[in-house]
Amino acid sequence: MEAAIRTSDLRKVYTSAPPAAAGRGGAGPRAKGKKEPKPQIVALDGINLDVAPGQIFGLLGPNGAGKSTTVGVLTTRVRPTSGTAWVSGYDVWRDQTAAKRHIGVVAQRPNLDFSLTAREILQFHGAYFGLSARERSERATALLERFKLTDRADQLVRGFSGGMMQRMSIARAMMHDPQVLFLDEPSAGLDPQTRLLLWEIIREYNEKDRTVLITTHNMEEADALCQRLAIIDHGHIIAEGTPTELKASIPGGFLLRLRFGKHSASLLERLGTLTGVTEVRHSGDSAVDLYAGRGGSLIPEIVNAAAALGMELTDVHILEPSLENLFLHHTGRSLRE
Amino acid sequence: MNGKAFLALLARDAHVARRNLVPLMFQTFLQPLLFVFIFGRVMVGSGYMPEKYKSLLLPGIMAISMVFTGVWAVAMPLIGEFQFTREIEDRLLAPIDISWVAIEKVVFGLIQACIAGLVVIPLAWLILRPGLELHVANPLIFACITLLVASFSACGGLALGCSVDQQHIGLMFSMVLTPMIFFGCTYYPWSALSNFPILQKIVLINPLAYASEGLRASLVPQFPHLSLALILAALAAFDLFFLVVGLKRFQKKAVS
Numbered sequence: 126m127e128a129a130i131r132t133s134d135l136r137k138v139y140t141s142a143p144p145a146a147a148g149r150g151g152a153g154p155r156a157k158g159k160k161e162p163k164p165q166i167v168a169l170d171g172i173n174l175d176v177a178p179g180q181i182f183g184l185l186g187p188n189g190a191g192k193s194t195t196v197g198v199l200t201t202r203v204r205p206t207s208g209t210a211w212v213s214g215y216d217v218w219r220d221q222t223a224a225k226r227h228i229g230v231v232a233q234r235p236n237l238d239f240s241l242t243a244r245e246i247l248q249f250h251g252a253y254f255g256l257s258a259r260e261r262s263e264r265a266t267a268l269l270e271r272f273k274l275t276d277r278a279d280q281l282v283r284g285f286s287g288g289m290m291q292r293m294s295i296a297r298a299m300m301h302d303p304q305v306l307f308l309d310e311p312s313a314g315l316d317p318q319t320r321l322l323l324w325e326i327i328r329e330y331n332e333k334d335r336t337v338l339i340t341t342h343n344m345e346e347a348d349a350l351c352q353r354l355a356i357i358d359h360g361h362i363i364a365e366g367t368p369t370e371l372k373a374s375i376p377g378g379f380l381l382r383l384r385f386g387k388h389s390a391s392l393l394e395r396l397g398t399l400t401g402v403t404e405v406r407h408s409g410d411s412a413v414d415l416y417a418g419r420g421g422s423l424i425p426e427i428v429n430a431a432a433a434l435g436m437e438l439t440d441v442h443i444l445e446p447s448l449e450n451l452f453l454h455h456t457g458r459s460l461r462e
Numbered sequence: 463m464n465g466k467a468f469l470a471l472l473a474r475d476a477h478v479a480r481r482n483l484v485p486l487m488f489q490t491f492l493q494p495l496l497f498v499f500i501f502g503r504v505m506v507g508s509g510y511m512p513e514k515y516k517s518l519l520l521p522g523i524m525a526i527s528m529v530f531t532g533v534w535a536v537a538m539p540l541i542g543e544f545q546f547t548r549e550i551e552d553r554l555l556a557p558i559d560i561s562w563v564a565i566e567k568v569v570f571g572l573i574q575a576c577i578a579g580l581v582v583i584p585l586a587w588l589i590l591r592p593g594l595e596l597h598v599a600n601p602l603i604f605a606c607i608t609l610l611v612a613s614f615s616a617c618g619g620l621a622l623g624c625s626v627d628q629q630h631i632g633l634m635f636s637m638v639l640t641p642m643i644f645f646g647c648t649y650y651p652w653s654a655l656s657n658f659p660i661l662q663k664i665v666l667i668n669p670l671a672y673a674s675e676g677l678r679a680s681l682v683p684q685f686p687h688l689s690l691a692l693i694l695a696a697l698a699a700f701d702l703f704f705l706v707v708g709l710k711r712f713q714k715k716a717v718s
Contacts, residue, residue: 139718200555203718222464226557236548240478246552249477252470253556297552 127214129305129336130176130199135208137169137194137360168194169205170360176338176353178304181331183351184340185448191360192340193233196309199338200230213304226254229298233309235290237282243269243293244278247300254301268296271326287314295323299330306330308339312346324350344448356452363455371451380450381415381423384440385431395430399423411439416454420445467558471566474553479574489534490578494527495585501649502590516590518685521677522648524582525611529646529670532575532615533639536567537623538631544715545628554716564620564712568705571616572609579608579677596681603690604680610697611673617701618669620708624715646670651678653686669700 140163169191176182184192197203199210201221210217213227238246244265251261269278272292277285282293291314298306308327312320327350331337341347347354348368356364356371364371372378385392387410397405401418408414417423420443431438444450479486501519505511543550553563587594598604626634645665647655652675655662665671676693678685687693 197718201717202551202554222557222559225555228555230551230555232548232551234546234548236551238474238549238552239547240481240549241474245477249470249474250552252473253467253553253558255464255466255470255557 127178128175128211129178129180129213130174130182130338131211132172132174132195132199133209135169135172135195135198135210136167136206137191137198137203138206139166139168140164168360169198169208172208172357172360172362174355174362176336178336179331179334181327181337181339181350181352183347183354184338184357185342185344185347185354185452186340186357187342187452190357192342192357193309194360195357196230196307196338196340200228200307201225202230227304229301229303229306231291231294231298231306231308231311233313235287235294237285237290237293237297239281239283242279242281243274243285246282246293246297250297250300256301264300264302268299272296273322288316288319291315292319292323295326303335305336305338308337310340310342312341312343320346348448354448356448356455358452358456364451368448371448375416375451375454378445378450379417379420380444380453381417381420381427382440382442382444383413383415383427383438384411385413386437386439387411389434389436392431392434392436395434396427399426399430414453416450463562464556464558467556468562468566471553471556471558471563472570475566475570479570490527490531490574491581491585493530494523494578494582495589497523497526498582498586498589502586506590506593513593514595516586516593517595517682518651518678519649520582520586520590520594520596521681522646522650522674523586524579524677524681525646525670525674526643526648527582528575528579528608528611529615529618529642529673530639531578532571532612533619533622535574536571536616536619537626537634540567540620540623540712541626541628541631544624550716560713560716561709563716564709568613568616568620568708571619572612575612575615576608579612595684597683598681599683600680607676607680607693607697610694610701611676613701614669614673614697614704617704617708621704621711624708624711642668642670647674651675651685652688669697672696672700 172191172195184195186192194203198205199212199217201217201224204218212224215224215227217224238249241249247265247268248261251264256264269275272295274289274292274296277289282290285293291311295308295311312323315323327337327339339350351368353367354365354371355362364374366374393405393407393413396402396413396415401423402415403418404416406414415423424441428438501511502516506513506516540550550563554560556563583596622634622638646668647665648670652662652665652671655665672688672693675688676697679687679690679693
């Protein structure tokens with residue numbers, strides 16, 4: 126079966142001109158005719174994705190990881206520096222119009238048409254996609270109802286709250302019933318209740334055999350909603366699989382973040398021999414990360430091991446198996462950093 | 463091209479224009495109305511200007527009205543919609559090549575510019591009569607010139623709207639449009655510059671000069687004007703130039 130979304134070695138390098146002020150009034154005259162090298166920001170560094178139809182696929186990563194750029198390339202908004210992207214079998218950059226026909230997009234920031242009312246936004250969106258007048262009005266009414274916007278349907282969206290605008294953006298993206306729905310951080314800024322409504326609607330949409338690609342930096346959301354995940358950092362995909370597979374791939378499952386007054390090589394060695402410990406990593410003078418099959422029950426042994434070498438455990442943080450640990454394991458950084 | 467989507471885009475703009483009809487009317491008609499009244503009625507009526515100035519002035523006012531309306535109708539929404547709210551995004555994602563989204567803006571601006579230009583004629587007729595002498599010898603030429611002037615203003619609006627940031631809108635009007643209007647043979651015919659030979663050459667780089675002279679040639683041919691062939695060729699060239707530049711800049715703004 127044809128992949129709903131596929132990318133092959135996608136790269137995007139942004140080049141932005143140096144700030145205008147940089148050349149003026151600075152130290153010394155500028156050499157004439159000599160071009161200053163443009164700063165290059167590598168946003169995507171060889172992204173390969175393969176998303177089967179009918180899946181809810183999550184792109185999980187911290188801010189600036191390349192999630193939005195990936196969505197941008199797949200939705201004709203960001204031209205890739207190299208590589209190819211396909212949606213529903215159409216090469217996004219060769220056959221833009223056909224690709225656009227099959228996608229619905231919810232951008233990270235609400236980009237509603239402020240000159241129109243909520244209902245008009247949906248109806249005109251439907252018109253762009255060639256829906257008949259009857260379909261437009263029926264679908265708009267149903268979507269407004271589903272997203273609990275009926276009472277504001279005939280008001281200009283300019284006065285909507287952030288959460289309402291977000292719901293409106295999602296309703297609009299679903300208006301033409303696209304095969305593939307892209308949602309870039311859809312639940313950012315939503316209250317918990319609305320977030321649950323959103324999850325419900327996304328699952329419902331997916332049940333009609335539609336593909337959903339969602340980006341998030343929220344572990345809970347990725348875990349609860351997505352059938353498959355790719356973890357992305359610095360423009361690379363660092364892990365991919367179902368949430369369960371990914372969590373199982375962390376050595377040990379538990380992560381104990383320890384802090385000692387200071388540690389030594391012999392302490393690290395001792396810790397590595399404790400039952401259940403699968404990996405020991407250290408950073409700096411005092412911090413040690415322990416991946417292990419158990420959590421709290423290891424603490425007395427760690428304290429004893431440290432005491433035997435004349436060292437003291439000063440801080441412990443136990444993390445249960447989670448995608449957060451997975452991210453930490455691969456990048457050494459927390460998702461929230 | 464997807465005709466249905468294109469028409470839907472036009473319908474959206476028409477809908478928004480209808481909603482803002484009253485401010486839009488003031489914006490379009492107030493300035494030419496005042497111009498016609500002060501220059502045509504007050505100045506001529508008080509004897510500072512000869513009677514025939516009424517007829518000479520009319521094509522210039524029409525040109526100004528069209529250019530202002532066309533540039534405004536295309537550039538202002540574009541500048542706003544490309545700002546951080548990215549209101550235009552929904553239309554860029556419509557199943558149509560994004561160049562057509564820009565062309566739709568141009569078509570809509572063109573229609574507005576035509577209305578703004580044509581309405582000057584009855585307006586002037588009401589205020590300036592008697593003494594207004596219009597001779598449309600060839601309606602086809604008049605229609606052709608009107609369309610070329612309207613598309614010049616709309617294409618210019620596209621190029622400007624995709625090149626200017628929100629914070630520079632004021633500058634765009636004072637640095638680009640105002641000099642263009644004063645050096646655009648609007649209040650005087652091109653031949654009146656014969657005493658300023660260098661200036662007379664320089665104003666030929668101003669597309670508005672051809673617009674005013676073109677309307678003069680087709681509405682009040684009794685006054686001296688540039689040759690029709692030159693006017694048509696120059697207006698067509700400017701239209702094409704601004705359209706190409708505008709589309710290029712639009713693409714650049716629309717896709718990162």
